[in-house]
Amino acid sequence: MLEIAVEKSAVMETGELVFEDQTRRILPYVLKEINELSVLHLNGGPPQEYRSAAPRSSGTIKFLLCVCTNRLKDRTGTSNPGFAGRRDCILASDWCKFQRIMHLRRLILALTALSFTGQNARSQEATPRLVLLLTVDQGRGDYLERFQPSFEGGFKMLLDGGVLFTDAHHFHASTVTAAGHASLSTGRYPAHSGMVGNEWYDRTDGKHVYCVEDGTTQILTPAGAKPRSGGGRSPARLLTTGLGDWIQANDPDSKVFSIGAKDRSAVLMGGQNAHGAFWFDTRSGQWVTSTHYAAEYSAWVREFHRERFADDYFGHSWTPLAVPHALLGEMEIVGTPDFTHTLGRADFYPTRRFYSALYNSPFIEPYLLDFAKKLVVAHELGADESVDVLALSFASVDTVGHTYGPNSPEVLDTMLRLDRELGELFDFLDERIGLANVAISLSADHGVASLPEYQSSHSLPGGFLSAADYACFQSAGRAFQEKFGKDDWFHEGLYFNDETLKRRDVERSSLESMIVKELARCPSIQRVWTRTEIESASAGGWLDKTLELYVHSFHPERSPDLYVQYKEGIIGRVRGTTHGSPYRYDTHVMALVHWPGARQGTVDERVNTVDLPVTIASLLGIDFPDDVDGVDRSALIRD
Ligand SMILES: [Zn+2]
Numbered sequence: 001m002l003e004i005a006v007e008k009s010a011v012m013e014t015g016e017l018v019f020e021d022q023t024r025r026i027l028p029y030v031l032k033e034i035n036e037l038s039v040l041h042l043n044g045g046p047p048q049e050y051r052s053a054a055p056r057s058s059g060t061i062k063f064l065l066c067v068c069t070n071r072l073k074d075r076t077g078t079s080n081p082g083f084a085g086r087r088d089c090i091l092a093s094d095w096c097k098f099q100r101i102m103h104l105r106r107l108i109l110a111l112t113a114l115s116f117t118g119q120n121a122r123s124q125e126a127t128p129r130l131v132l133l134l135t136v137d138q139g140r141g142d143y144l145e146r147f148q149p150s151f152e153g154g155f156k157m158l159l160d161g162g163v164l165f166t167d168a169h170h171f172h173a174s175t176v177t178a179a180g181h182a183s184l185s186t187g188r189y190p191a192h193s194g195m196v197g198n199e200w201y202d203r204t205d206g207k208h209v210y211c212v213e214d215g216t217t218q219i220l221t222p223a224g225a226k227p228r229s230g231g232g233r234s235p236a237r238l239l240t241t242g243l244g245d246w247i248q249a250n251d252p253d254s255k256v257f258s259i260g261a262k263d264r265s266a267v268l269m270g271g272q273n274a275h276g277a278f279w280f281d282t283r284s285g286q287w288v289t290s291t292h293y294a295a296e297y298s299a300w301v302r303e304f305h306r307e308r309f310a311d312d313y314f315g316h317s318w319t320p321l322a323v324p325h326a327l328l329g330e331m332e333i334v335g336t337p338d339f340t341h342t343l344g345r346a347d348f349y350p351t352r353r354f355y356s357a358l359y360n361s362p363f364i365e366p367y368l369l370d371f372a373k374k375l376v377v378a379h380e381l382g383a384d385e386s387v388d389v390l391a392l393s394f395a396s397v398d399t400v401g402h403t404y405g406p407n408s409p410e411v412l413d414t415m416l417r418l419d420r421e422l423g424e425l426f427d428f429l430d431e432r433i434g435l436a437n438v439a440i441s442l443s444a445d446h447g448v449a450s451l452p453e454y455q456s457s458h459s460l461p462g463g464f465l466s467a468a469d470y471a472c473f474q475s476a477g478r479a480f481q482e483k484f485g486k487d488d489w490f491h492e493g494l495y496f497n498d499e500t501l502k503r504r505d506v507e508r509s510s511l512e513s514m515i516v517k518e519l520a521r522c523p524s525i526q527r528v529w530t531r532t533e534i535e536s537a538s539a540g541g542w543l544d545k546t547l548e549l550y551v552h553s554f555h556p557e558r559s560p561d562l563y564v565q566y567k568e569g570i571i572g573r574v575r576g577t578t579h580g581s582p583y584r585y586d587t588h589v590m591a592l593v594h595w596p597g598a599r600q601g602t603v604d605e606r607v608n609t610v611d612l613p614v615t616i617a618s619l620l621g622i623d624f625p626d627d628v629d630g631v632d633r634s635a636l637i638r639d
Pocket of ligand 1: 579
């Protein structure tokens with residue numbers, strides 16, 4: 001039961017609303033400007049609306065207060081009749097219980113003050129009509145500067161006109177796709193966004209989960225494709241709002257869309273309440289979405305699906321663009337760009353194998369951008385004064401980078417192709433909206449380690465895990481088993497089974513210290529971090545710099561009880577390279593903001609990726625939640 005009392009006299013006299021909240025389990029948002037005050041009063045049934053005339057004598061207060069107490073659908077898939085179909089209600093998710101009523105009051109007061117004094121001043125500011133959030137998956141911090149000599153398209157335009165942050169880092173240890181995109185979207189560390197990894201064992205659900213899976217939704221099947229079983233995708237496991245939500249809260253006419261080859265990138269960059277998120281489906285070769293976003297595909301998407309544009313890439317081979325050989329050394333490229341990679345195998349027509357190869361190639365990006373341009377036209381992004389958001393996540397630098405490494409001609413070529421394709425996108429937006437009305441941010445979800453071959457030839461530490469490591473892990477496990485006995489000590493990985501600990505009456509700390517001691521002998525292990533030390537560090541006090549990264553990655557219901565940190569440069573796979581460590585090569589990412597009317601230049605000061613959405617909100621002049629981890633860096637960008 002939720003009671004909201006509105007003291008009308010206070011509204012009349014001062015523009016202030018007083019709320020009494022008995023449950024503190026609400027998610028308030030000011031969503032829509034109207035000419036009278038409207039409050040949804042909820043007590044478990046359908047909402048009732050109370051309207052009162054606006055207090056004309058002291059100015060016009062224009063807002064609609066919308067309060068949701070439940071998800072549109074609960075976990076069993078049952079619709080809440082009070083909100084079904086209400087596009088102006090934002091979904092309440094688990095995080096709302098942490099919100100404070102004072103935040104609502106502050107928001108109301110700020111907007112009320114704005115309606116009296118700020119509107120004229122704000123409308124004269126040059127506010128962009130489209131915010132383009134670009135993320136390059138595995139876009140390591142050195143790529144923009146290192147490959148700059150051969151850029152001539154979109155990256156060149158961004159570098160020539162934007163502010164480049166040369167020392168931008170993810171401030172968490174779990175440097176993987178979901179954690180990175182969530183940080184860039186929400187301004188919170190994984191500890192607070194809940195995106196501790198791409199997948200995890202969820203203690204609340206008692207099962208292994210994928211970060212954006214949602215059994216209450218389904219993937220929408222494109223026409224002509226086989227329906228797939230299993231659940232869909234949604235931001236249900238993202239515990240916070242993101243930049244797109246803040247922009248919509250500021251202006252309900254703002255539209256938010258997100259596209260990325262990876263479902264997790266597309267979903268997480270869209271925030272809680274995106275109008276659409278699309279990702280690549282390797283079964284059908286199409287851009288798909290889930291029932292979280294729409295009940296069916298709109299006409300323009302159906303038309304796009306009908307054309308089966310992915311099949312246009314069938315039979316193509318990947319050969320590199322021409323690059324002056326004199327530049328290769330300067331760009332630290334090993335070998336010469338002289339390769340031919342076919343997409344797929346001995347197939348006569350496009351199969352799932354071909355679509356997977358397309359997903360793992362640079363050709364996924366022009367396909368994505370064709371879809372994005374159609375979306376911009378169909379939804380008229382940037383067409384009016386409301387700020388729209390388009391998030392585009394480019395996966396190919398990651399898929400190519402894992403195989404060939406950051407010093408390969410293949411990664412260089414993938415970046416160069418993206419440079420040219422972004423140039424075409426910017427030309428398209430310039431013609432349609434005018435680039436003076438488009439703000440662009442560019443960053444990445446994580447970096448990557450060099451290939452072990454490169455490390456050894458450049459006297460860098462590193463290498464693959466060795467047979468000696470495998471033997472060491474297993475002998476540590478045997479020692480554990482001999483000391484504590486055979487039992488179901490773990491749910492999976494390094495997640496303790498608390499029931500076993502309780503049944504056997506064993507202290508967590510004694511298990512932790514034994515495992516730490518045993519694994520410390522392994523040649524490739526730098527350190528093992530325990531839940532006990534991470535939680536006690538979270539409580540305050542001095543923090544080891546690396547421990548701080550683990551604290552920012554740690555969520556008590558989702559994180560393992562032990563984190564194994566390998567030595568610098570150690571690759572935990574058998575070929576290629578990867579990321580996921582707290583080392584600089586994984587935390588250091590590209591970061592750039594190209595803002596209309598703002599300055600151009602380079603900032604060498606250390607910034608964190610969580611600062612980016614907060615800074616964009618600040619540049620837009622909109623409110624962001626009090627509990628973000630990021631810092632407003634707009635002063636570094638404003639002229
Ligand atoms: Zn990756």
